[in-house]
Amino acid sequence: MGTERTRRRIPDATVSRLPVYLRILGEQADEGVESISSDRLAELAGVNAAKVRKDLSYLGSYGTRGVGYEVAYLVYQIRRELGLTHDWPVVIVGAGNLGQALAGYNGFGERGFPVAGIVDVDPAKVGTVLGGVRVRAIDELPQIVQSRRVSIGVVATPASAAQDAAELLVQAGVTSILNFAPVVLNVPAGIETRKVDLAVELQILSYHEQRRTTTAAGAAGGAPKSASA
Amino acid sequence: MGTERTRRRIPDATVSRLPVYLRILGEQADEGVESISSDRLAELAGVNAAKVRKDLSYLGSYGTRGVGYEVAYLVYQIRRELGLTHDWPVVIVGAGNLGQALAGYNGFGERGFPVAGIVDVDPAKVGTVLGGVRVRAIDELPQIVQSRRVSIGVVATPASAAQDAAELLVQAGVTSILNFAPVVLNVPAGIETRKVDLAVELQILSYHEQRRTTTAAGAAGGAPKSASA
Structure with missing residues (x-):
């Protein structure tokens, strides 16, 4: 000790x-x-x-x-151990439905992950205010990351734009990425990624529901036997 | 075959x-x-x-x-195998920030999980329209579940209300629950639950960020030794 x-x-x-x-x-x-x-x-x-x-x-x-x-x-x-003795500001890429949802979700800030910025490629979205944070142009990403010392980026773009978003985040200096897009990101060694895919979770539940239905229809109940093959 | x-x-x-x-x-x-x-x-x-x-x-x-x-x-x-040959309507409990986000998230419906209803205990929220779905009173839960044949419920309440929400869902006839509240739900045997906690994912990233910082400050790099204790 x-x-x-x-x-x-x-x-x-x-x-x-x-x-x-x-x-x-x-x-x-x-x-x-x-x-x-x-x-x-x-x-x-x-x-x-x-x-x-x-x-x-x-x-x-x-x-x-x-x-x-x-x-x-x-x-x-x-x-x-988790590094929660100080805040970790995050930057969100993508101000669509999901980005809006995340920017408005109090849970981030309350738990030590304040939203330092949200950026989008769409000029029509730039300047609008989401969850108290003004949407900025994607070009401003490096400046947000540097001035607010952001190390965690959140990808909230459609699947087709996610890889580009990840690369821009890495170029801007972000070293961890939370990915909401339903794609596997290719990132350089040393960059951490975590993936959240809401549809995956629902599909896992539908597997169990499906199984429940077919089992109920075909068997008299009881514990399922373990597979021996 | x-x-x-x-x-x-x-x-x-x-x-x-x-x-x-x-x-x-x-x-x-x-x-x-x-x-x-x-x-x-x-x-x-x-x-x-x-x-x-x-x-x-x-x-x-x-x-x-x-x-x-x-x-x-x-x-x-x-x-x-996943039971995706038909849609699985879902019902959302909780029309706060997160419930609003989920109701407005196109990903659910597009991937076979249309939102059949969203309910809240707060009379001030009932009647408002979120993502095209009108918020209904919590009392209407059994009727929504039965009339729309909902088997999957989504808990989007604060942590303190999540267990109650889960119990109401189970009473209403739901058999799978996707839980966004940061609590472990107690449910009867046979009810499937999956948990999504955005803060957990961020805390896992902050662990790696924290580790990166302290390792960089204290060591000359190289692969970490495996613990022998």
Whole structure:
């Protein structure tokens, strides 16, 4: 437990669960809860307790037997690990339906990701105000990124324009991209991308609905057998 | 290759990749491509070719050596497997910023998930028109679900109202829920849920940005060592 920590790489799966723990711990703190067991945190997060303990061990946090983890300190540790001790301004490319939706979505700013700017290629959209932010011309992207120290870009263009948008973001100096367009972006090594595709999520649900219907029609119910082939 | 297929459960990870393949195949078909190799499909989807072949084998599709897969037939097979041979109307609960954004997002309807209705508990919002759909009172939920045969509900409420919204959806007869609220929903067995949390995706990016900054400041670069503890 020295004062210097070696920063080691945390597995991606753990990184993706840390925001979930953080949100739960925040809610617990709001309710006056001061310490929490891995069992309880696991239950609220919908994962198993051994996984919670393993995940938190990457932060150097081990809890105390019979007491659990101190909520406030764990919140501090996760926020520090996730880089949430300061704001990360984001820039949105694309002021269509989706870009408008995102610019007007309070969730970004509230959670440390204020919208520093929104740009569009369409001159008709430039100058309009979305969610309190004026749409600017795509040419202004480098200036927004530099003056507001933006490292995260959001691609909210149609699929056909997304690759161009990503390249402009990278040229402007952005190093992480959240992509809402239904395409896989080609980006240089070292640029992080995450993809959100709402239709994919719905198609996964329709798979289960479809299965439910055909199973109900053809079988007498009961647990599905596991495939042996 | 009989005419009857036994429906077997496809692994969740495969189900989550099928929509990605479907989108790519649609684009290839639009460009006049008639057959595609697993290597090419893998490259476009950002996964490895062995995984593509394994995924498609669950559909009973094996391709032809030296030729690949017939695009049109593969599109048909995936759409059938995902239940996309007909529309799945969805109902949105919550007409705040996010619900408005979703109701106005063309992507839902275009991809087979038309918005059958949007409801809110707030009388001030009822009657307003969002994305062409009039906001209705929450009491009308069962009627919308039944008359429009809705099986997928979308929770777009604040976190504090999400569990109530999910329960109302389930009572109304919905069996799948797409949840945008930053909470884990408790639902009865047999109800499918998928979660989209935009802040989580951003927090994962900020982890990488944070790591980039501290690594650049403290080290001379090079590949990170794997943790040995």
